Structure formats: C-alpha cells, structure tokens
Amino acid sequence: MATITVRDLLIRRGFGLLSLLLLLSALGWAQQEPSAFPKQFEGDWNVPDFTFKSGEKLASLRLHYITLGSPERDAAGHVRNAVLILHGTGGTGRNFLSAEFGGELFGKGQPLDATRYYIILPDAIGTGKSSKPSDGLRMKFPHYRYDDMVRAQYLLVRDGLKVDHLRLVMGTSQGGMHTWLWGVTYSDFMDALMPMASAPVEIAGRNRMTRIMAIDAIKNDPDWKNGEYSKQPRGLIAARNIRSIMTGSAVQYQKENPTAEEADAAIEAMAKAALRGDANNTIYQYEASTDYNPSPMLEKIRAPLFAINSADDEINPPELGILEREIKHMKRGRYILIPLSPETRGHQTYNRAVLWKKHLLELLHMSEPGGSSGE
Structure with a gap:
C-alpha cells in the first residue's frame, strides 16, 4: 500500500490538516498572516x-x-x-x-x-x-x-x-x-x-520530565555539535513531537487522523514544521x-x-x-x-x-x- 503524503492529506482531509496547522501555528511553528485591527x-x-x-x-x-x-x-x-x-x-x-x-x-x-x-x-x-x-x-x-x-x-x-x-x-x-x-x-x-x-x-513530575526529554533529544543528536550545527539536527523533530503530544488533545488527534495512513502523514507534516524552528532556541525556551x-x-x-x-x-x-x-x-x-x-x-x-x-x-x-x- 502506498504511503499517503502531505499533499494527499491536503486533498483528502483538508479540514484535518488545517486544524493541525493551526496547532503548529499556536506553538510558533508556523507563521500567521497579520490581521487588521484598529491602530495595529x-x-x-x-x-x-x-x-x-x-x-x-x-x-x-x-x-x-x-x-x-x-x-x-x-x-x-x-x-x-x-x-x-x-x-x-x-x-x-x-x-x-x-x-x-x-x-x-x-x-x-x-x-x-x-x-x-x-x-x-x-x-x-x-x-x-x-x-x-x-x-x-x-x-x-x-x-x-x-x-x-x-x-x-x-x-x-x-x-x-x-x-x-x-x-x-x-x-x-x-x-x-x-x-x-x-x-x-x-x-x-x-x-x-x-x-x-x-x-x-x-x-516537576511529568511536565519537567518531558521538557528534559525534549532537551536531551536535541543535545544527544551528534548533528547538534554543541550548538554549532550548519543544518537543524533531527533531534529537534523528536523534541517538538514530545511537546505536541503533551499540548494536543487525544480526542482531536483521533478525529483528524482516524487511519494509520493519515496519522503517519500528520507526523510527516509536523516533522517538516519542526525543522523550520531552531534547536538552540528550543533548548533555551525549555530551560527557561x-x-x-x-x-x-x-x-x-x-x-x-x-x-x-x-x-x-x-x-x-x-x-x-x-x-x-x-x-x-x-x-x-x-x-x-x-x-x-x-x-x-x-x-x-x-x-x-x-x-x-x-x-x-x-x-x-x-x-x-x-x-x-x-x-
């Protein structure tokens, strides 16, 4: 069976992906267009x-x-x-x-x-x-x-x-x-x-543990190079995924990704969004x-x-x-x-x-x- 791509997901389940992108945007992973409000x-x-x-x-x-x-x-x-x-x-x-x-x-x-x-x-x-x-x-x-x-x-x-x-x-x-x-x-x-x-x-507890896991996912990636990387280390994907699972809703994830293929495609989209971030920034944000x-x-x-x-x-x-x-x-x-x-x-x-x-x-x-x- 062919693997469903992000493009396929856009066509077949546009609403679900839109919700995912709104989630990523709320976490600072996607840029939002400015809105017109008084004296902005x-x-x-x-x-x-x-x-x-x-x-x-x-x-x-x-x-x-x-x-x-x-x-x-x-x-x-x-x-x-x-x-x-x-x-x-x-x-x-x-x-x-x-x-x-x-x-x-x-x-x-x-x-x-x-x-x-x-x-x-x-x-x-x-x-x-x-x-x-x-x-x-x-x-x-x-x-x-x-x-x-x-x-x-x-x-x-x-x-x-x-x-x-x-x-x-x-x-x-x-x-x-x-x-x-x-x-x-x-x-x-x-x-x-x-x-x-x-x-x-x-x-403390699970909240602190997941933050440490996210930091370690980056720092333990050899491509992080003590922060002197030339491209984003893929440990950044794991770091962001840990937090997205904690900040999301199991009910909504199931509604938007009800099949294995669609869940896999959502992960693909999240990985691409994560790599638009920065590993060092992420470490500092969690350590703060x-x-x-x-x-x-x-x-x-x-x-x-x-x-x-x-x-x-x-x-x-x-x-x-x-x-x-x-x-x-x-x-x-x-x-x-x-x-x-x-x-x-x-x-x-x-x-x-x-x-x-x-x-x-x-x-x-x-x-x-x-x-x-x-x-």
Missing part, C-alpha cells in the same frame, strides 16, 4: 546593558511587540486601558491575532475591543523577533529564565511604551506562568490577572522554566485573579489538585476549569476564546476601578 502597530525596543539573573549580560536586548489601539490616560496622566497578553513557549505575540483568539476578543463590542483598550502583544526573550540564540550567539547567548523574561516585559511596558499601569495581564501556557510572576513581582501594577493553561508551582516557582509568594498578589485551565490538559491535569490547593493562598483568586467537550483542545484550549471569554468579561467587570472588588 509593530515595533522593536532595545534595552541597553541588560543583566540576566545568571549575571550574564547583553549589550542590547531587542524586544519586539505588536500593539492594537491607543493608550488612554486619566486626569492624573496614568494609563487606564492597557492590556498585556503573553504567549506560550516558542510562540509570538502575533499568534493572538488569529481568528479563534483575537477574532473573538479584539473586535468592536468584544471583551477586549481594540477601540477601547490598548493591547500589548510582546515577543518574549528567545522567541519571534526579540533577541534569541539563533541571532548569532547560539549557545553563548545568556541563559535566561522566566524572571528575566518578565522583567524585560515590564521594562518594555513601563519604559518602552510609557505605560505606568495595566488594566489586565493575561497569558497562555508559558505566558500564564509569566502572568503568575507578574502578580507576585509587580503586585500594584495591574487591576486584574488571568493566567491560563498554567500552574503557580515549580515544574528551570527555577520557576511563584508558589511561596502567592500571598503578594493583590489584584483579582482568574486561573483558567481545561479538563483535558495533559500538561496541567486537574487530577493533581494543584490549583485547588494554591488558589487558597490568594484573597481574590478563583480557579475555573473548562470541562471536556468536543470543543476543547487539550492544553491548547486557551486558543479558543469562545470557550472562556465570558469569564474574562466577569473578571473585567469585577475589577473595574471603583467597582465591585470581588472580595
């Missing part, structure tokens, strides 16, 4: 002499960002409508311009209407058009951690964009973990927090979470916080009971679990704003300055 702007801001937690330094740290809308200031000159949205591992701010996310949130009359809010979508250190190992330093690039990434975001917002207050900080996956760190590090800087597909504890652990500091969070996860998330399985335990350390925190349904997408349910935007609206309402505090 894209730029770079450079931080001179940035010192990392490790003590390493970068003479100029480039931070790329997209903004939608315009900042509005109150009588005292403080910005009151800025929203910061933080992407997942290997992603970019542009991912949020997708129809499933931005198309549900940023349009006229929608929860984060870009004619009313000033929306900030940065590329984190190590990804997108921000400074990263593949720019030239390779494995000599400073070994950044989540704390460094969040501090850089803060500097971009405060000094680069001249925003002195955020109406909301929200993020997905890695960006969700960054949101927790924003809450404990800059507790007076925002009115509300919404971390998604994340937990406020150190990364090494010392993440805001749990001991959760009582510092002052703003109302909605933590939203999904029941079919293999990275943050609800059976662990982590969020039920940790949310008790916050006076104004709430844990929301999206139940399994034909509409959920595992860890990446966060991309489907239609499933959770009602909770965002509630959070915005209860955190309105001068309104109900939710206490």
